[in-house]
Amino acid sequence: MPSITGTDLADRIRDALPHIRILVISGYANSIGLPPDVARLTKPFKQSDLASSLARL
Numbered sequence: 001m002p003s004i005t006g007t008d009l010a011d012r013i014r015d016a017l018p019h020i021r022i023l024v025i026s027g028y029a030n031s032i033g034l035p036p037d038v039a040r041l042t043k044p045f046k047q048s049d050l051a052s053s054l055a056r057l
Helices: 006-016 047-056
Strands: 023-026 039-042
Touching: 006 023, 039 047
Parallel strands: 023 039
Antiparallel strands: none
16 A cells, blocks of 8 residues: 555544454564554464454454
């Protein structure tokens, strides 16, 4: 995304639609600026990890 980061997008979505659940998937171990209550999944991951993360949401 050329004009916004994923963290910024997650913040905007949470502000506009607080009932929406967000799962951030990133190749970075630390998602700087991301609130600790936002679900995250670090690449690479197994299909079972994705399924578990989605089930928790």
